Amino acid sequence: MESTSFSFPTNVVVGPGVIGKINETLISIGIHRPMVVTDAGLLATDSFKKLTAALLPGELNRDWYLYSDVQPNPTEANTRGAAELAIAKGCDGIIGFGGGSALDAAKVCRILIKKPQLKLIDYDWEADWSGVLPFIAVPTTAGTGSEVGRSGVVTPEGVKSKGMYFHPELLAKYVFLDAELTTGLPPVLTAATGLDALTHCIESFTSPVFQPLCDGIALEGISLIVRALPAAITDGTNIGARSHMLVAAAMGGVAFQKDLGATHSLAHPLSAICGVHHGTANAICLPYVMRFNSRKKPGVYRRIGIACGLDVVSSSNADADEQVIHFIEDFIKQCGMPLSLEDVGVEEHHIEALADQAWLDPCHQTNPVPVTREDLKELFLKAL
Numbered sequence: 001m002e003s004t005s006f007s008f009p010t011n012v013v014v015g016p017g018v019i020g021k022i023n024e025t026l027i028s029i030g031i032h033r034p035m036v037v038t039d040a041g042l043l044a045t046d047s048f049k050k051l052t053a054a055l056l057p058g059e060l061n062r063d064w065y066l067y068s069d070v071q072p073n074p075t076e077a078n079t080r081g082a083a084e085l086a087i088a089k090g091c092d093g094i095i096g097f098g099g100g101s102a103l104d105a106a107k108v109c110r111i112l113i114k115k116p117q118l119k120l121i122d123y124d125w126e127a128d129w130s131g132v133l134p135f136i137a138v139p140t141t142a143g144t145g146s147e148v149g150r151s152g153v154v155t156p157e158g159v160k161s162k163g164m165y166f167h168p169e170l171l172a173k174y175v176f177l178d179a180e181l182t183t184g185l186p187p188v189l190t191a192a193t194g195l196d197a198l199t200h201c202i203e204s205f206t207s208p209v210f211q212p213l214c215d216g217i218a219l220e221g222i223s224l225i226v227r228a229l230p231a232a233i234t235d236g237t238n239i240g241a242r243s244h245m246l247v248a249a250a251m252g253g254v255a256f257q258k259d260l261g262a263t264h265s266l267a268h269p270l271s272a273i274c275g276v277h278h279g280t281a282n283a284i285c286l287p288y289v290m291r292f293n294s295r296k297k298p299g300v301y302r303r304i305g306i307a308c309g310l311d312v313v314s315s316s317n318a319d320a321d322e323q324v325i326h327f328i329e330d331f332i333k334q335c336g337m338p339l340s341l342e343d344v345g346v347e348e349h350h351i352e353a354l355a356d357q358a359w360l361d362p363c364h365q366t367n368p369v370p371v372t373r374e375d376l377k378e379l380f381l382k383a384l
Contacts, residue, residue, distance in 0.1 A: 010148045010254075014177040014247060016239050019138065022054045022095075025174050029134055031093030035065040035086045037106035038097040043068055047140050047181040051097055065089045070098070073271050073278075074105040076120045076157040083112035086133070095136045096172075099193065100144030100278070103137055104152035107170045110135060120156035120163055129169040137172040140181045142232070142245035143193025143279050145200055145253015147175045155272065161357050162272050177250060179242035187233045191335040194229040194245055196279030198222065199286050200252030202328075203261035206293065206300055207366040211258040218258075221251035222307040226331060233335060259366035262358075263289045266379060269357035276344045283337040284344070287329045288383050289367075294321035296369040301325065341383045351380050 013021060026034060034055075042048050055064050067082040082105060086094065096106025110132040112118060137147035146152070151166040185193075198221075205218035225248045231241035266289070267281035293300055299317030305324035306312060312320040338344050346354075355377035358364070364371050 010172055010175055012148070012175045012177060012250065014243070016178060016180045016243065018176055019050055019054050019178045019181060022051075022136065022138075022176060025136070026093065029093070029173055031134060031136075033063055033065070033089065033091050034093045034095050034136070035067060035082070035089065035091040036095045036097050037067050037070060037082050037109060038102045039070045039072075039099075040068045042098050042102075042140065045140075045184050047184060048097070050181060051138065063089075065091060070102045070105045072101050073155060073162070073275075074101045074108075074153075075155045079105045079109050079120075079154050080112050082106070082109040083116065086113050087116065091133070093134045093136065095138060096147075097138045097140065099139065099141040100146045100153075103139060103144065103146040104154060106137070107135060107146070107152035108154045108165050110170070111165060120154060120165065121158065123163070123165055125166050129167045132169050134173045135170070137175045138181065139175075139177065139246065139249070141185060141189065141193040142182060142242070142249040143196035145197065145249050145251075145256065147172060147177075148250045148253040150257070153268075160272055161360065162268055164362075175250065177243070177246040179239045179246055182242045182246065183237050183239070185236060187236065188336065190233050190236065190245075191229070191337055192277050192279035192283065193249070194225060194232065194279070195283040195286075195332060195335060195337060197245070197249040197252040198225045198229070199263055199279075199282040200256045200260070201225065201248075202286070202290075202304055203263055203363075204252070204255035204258045205304060206368045207259045207261060208368055209258045209366055214255040214258040217251045218255035219303065219307040221248045221255060222304060223309075224248035224251070226308050230334060260363040261289065261367040262292070262364040262371050262376065262379070264363035265358045265361040265367075265371075265376065266354075266383075268361050268363070269354045270341070270346065272357065273353055274344070274346050274350060276341075276346070280337060280344060283332050283335070284339070284341055285379065285383050287325055287332070288379050290321075290325050290328065292371075292375070292379060293368050294318070294325065300368050341380070346384060348381075348384065351377060351384070354380050
């Protein structure tokens with residue numbers, strides 16, 4: 001066995017109403033002029049009102065600032081805008097508030113605060129990134145796991161494909177998982193983000209990289225999601241289900257430090273080229289990739305089936321895989337997701353460009369079986 005290393009350093013605060021503890025946390029890590037990075041759509045929500053109430057200075061006699069121009073699938077331009085505001089206001093910490101886009105922009109803007117002249121396309125993860133501003137993550141969706149990740153996905157200026165900016169220094173100092181901040185999430189976004197988390201857990205578990213801690217976390221994340229996600233979709237005020245989904249999404253984010261698979265290589269260009277929500281793209285593509293993998297590596301999904309509550313212990317490898325894939329297909333349908341790429345506006349003339357970007361995406365390099373560009377193209381065509 002080759003040498004490896006494990007690290008799970010993030011402080012996570014979990015529970016309904018824990019956002020009320022954010023001020024004392026900021027003080028404890030020396031943040032006195034924080035900037036909140038979010039998207040404009042959240043400003044009118046009850047969740048944002050709870051955050052602003054928690055940040056009221058009171059006797060603390062300090063200021064906080066707001067940057068709300070993050071767009072879905074964030075770009076270098078709006079990430080740089082956040083950095084420029086933070087520099088202008090002398091901010092000493094960043095709070096990411098929202099879904100994966102806001103959290104990624106909040107993480108990556110700290111790179112541009114440290115090196116304002118840097119173009120993201122020239123980013124060097126091996127450079128010295130110590131001293132980036134401390135980061136607090138407050139997710140309002142349960143899906144991306146970005147709150148516990150050490151990377152951010154932003155589209156750099158001048159290119160159409162997404163860039164991934166990785167460094168351990170990008171990790172959050174604290175994460176607040178407060179289910180009360182997610183109760184206003186519509187059913188369709190609850191489903192899409194939840195299935196994103198499910199895909200993270202499935203793909204990280206089946207990645208051939210040796211990381212047994214991540215394997216255990218991924219399997220428990222799957223177990224939580226298959227029980228909690230339908231309840232969270234049906235009743236958005238179900239605090240128990242919402243809490244379990246927040247924890248499961250963070251578990252998926254921890255697990256995929258082990259890496260992901262071909263589903264994500266398909267999903268990333270679907271967002272960049274066709275504007276498909278990342279979780280929706282994963283949900284559509286996942287069963288096709290699972291079937292492709294199971295034909296080349298029978299039995300790869302047996303333990304995922306056990307985590308889902310299926311009786312596949314004594315089944316043949318092929319039968320176990322088929323039962324799991326049928327379960328996942330039915331689960332995605334139960335969540336109300338589109339069933340094909342055509343349903344979300346993808347057309348056949350997109351396929352070549354999608355396949356080109358999918359092949360360049362690194363996630364498929366840790367798929368449980370090797371894939372070629374033609375394999376990825378064929379998967380897009382089957383999902384169409």
